[in-house]
Amino acid sequence: MSTRLTIERLGHLGDGIAPGPVYVPRALPGEIVEGTVEAGRMDAPRILSPASDRVRAPCPHYAACGACALQHASEDFVTDWKRQVIRAALAAQGLETAMRPPAVSPPGARRRATLAGRRTKKGAIVGFHARASDTIVAVPDCRVLHPDLLAIVPLCEKLTRLGASRKGALAFAMTRSEAGVDLEVREARALDLELRAELAALGAGADLARLSWNGEQIAERRPPIQRFGGVAVVPPPGAFLQATAEGEAALVSAVAEAVAGAGRVVDLFAGCGTFALPLAARAEVHAVEGTAALTAALDRGWRHGEGLKPVTVETRDLFRRPLQPDELAGFGAAVIDPPRAGAAAQTQALAISGVPRIAAVSCNPVTFARDAKTLTEAGFRLDWVQLVDQFRWSAHVELAAQFTRAHIDPQ
Structure with a gap:
């Protein structure tokens, strides 16, 4: 059954909130929306009356990706x-x-992010999770991440094929440093001599500054330096x-x-x-x-x-x-x-x-x-x-x- 609602405000996660309350993702205050309400949510709303602050999302992945919640709103509004x-x-x-x-x-300034990787029948997929889902969405044209981080996604796909189980997902904590990307892989299969050699070769081929695997450093071609007040610091893998x-x-x-x-x-x-x-x-x-x-x-x-x-x-x-x-x-x-x-x-x-x-x-x-x-x-x-x-x-x-x-x- 379809329901028509008017959005009154935004919640702390960026969802529109209509009387009830009913939570409506990617809706803005003042908008009239229509759709099916289940368990207090309208997850697939049709926007009948757009707000003046509604804009076209700049990222082509926005409809599927769950990393951003407010690309449909103007910058001033957000x-x-x-x-x-x-x-x-x-x-x-x-x-x-x-x-x-x-x-x-x-845009394009995020120098630190964690992406997920999962093996597929055809190879691997690396990206952000879809909204409220364990589905992984590839984001090759992400408008948030720094280009240096996007550039190592193909490497992460190779690492996923090497190190992920059929059912599990890897986590790639990537940080841009002045010496290159510092990559920490988490939730991966245990190391053995063969895997260690393969990882070192892949990291060298991608010119990573440092590669770590389940908390253990595999290779460091150059110290992944960060500068605080001009002072060079080499943080441990995965540091904030x-x-x-x-x-x-x-x-x-x-x-x-x-x-x-x-x-x-x-x-x-x-x-x-x-x-x-x-x-x-x-x-x-x-x-x-x-x-x-x-x-x-x-x-x-x-x-x-x-x-x-x-x-x-x-x-x-x-x-x-x-x-x-x-x-x-x-x-x-x-x-x-x-x-x-x-x-x-x-x-x-x-x-x-x-x-x-x-x-x-x-x-x-x-x-x-x-x-x-x-x-x-x-x-x-x-x-x-x-x-x-x-x-x-x-x-x-x-x-x-x-x-x-x-x-x-x-x-």
Whole structure:
């Protein structure tokens, strides 16, 4: 039975929401849609009355691929919607603040992504999963990925034929570095001598910087260097990296402004040094991260850097053992960039510490707003928030923000 509905708003995953609620993928507010509703969803809507912000999707794979959710909407609409997501999360905690101009990464800029690979009767297919499905969609003309990543898809197809089971799928974590692509293959069959030799030959033929297989390094032709503040760092395989160079630059700029003037900075959830090493040009930094391989990479980068102030590193699980107020004493500012779950315990310790300034980076507006509430209740002021959109056409929302003690004027 066909049902006609009017879309009222977008949900947090980018779906249109009609009264009921009924979730309608790839629909926009104000549109009239018609289709079959099952279990609260209209998965194949006909758009009877398009919104003025509806545009033709730029990617030929958009209808089948599940990686992007909002290519049917204008860029201004998507940016405004993401800013509203942040505002709504803050409002739910009774907060509001100034919103700075957004930083949106250009198409074809994603330097880090994970593709899936599966064997087929004719060979192999590598790409993104279809929406809410284990079906893999090939994306040779993807508008999101950097061309260097797309260029190694044929290699990934060969690796899939070598390393995937008939039923399982491989995961290809690919990262663009200045030395070439750093490729980590996960969920693959176990190594043996023959497979190891084949993999090394394929990696060399494709001129990969590094190839890893189920966590084990197979070959490294050149160190897959990333630069943070001009400092060369070689991250471990599969290490976190901001999704685009443009997004990283925007976040680093926002963080540097938020902690400006501090002589000593603590960087919490520091990774390989995305913020710690640029900040070390002007301040002493103590970088804390839960994974030893990441802190080791950061430390090696600093030791080979030039013109940097002292950087110390500490491997520590900040969820189980957050830095306490006495350990935070003496720092003029803190940087905190937690995973999606936020950092409730560490934020509580910051709230009652003497740290006067905080630069916060978040990939989840809801947990950011929760932690922001903790800080403001302890006397901090949320001075501003900036949307940093590294995941074009997705529902993913990232931000940077500045907090200062209420009696301190922000610089």
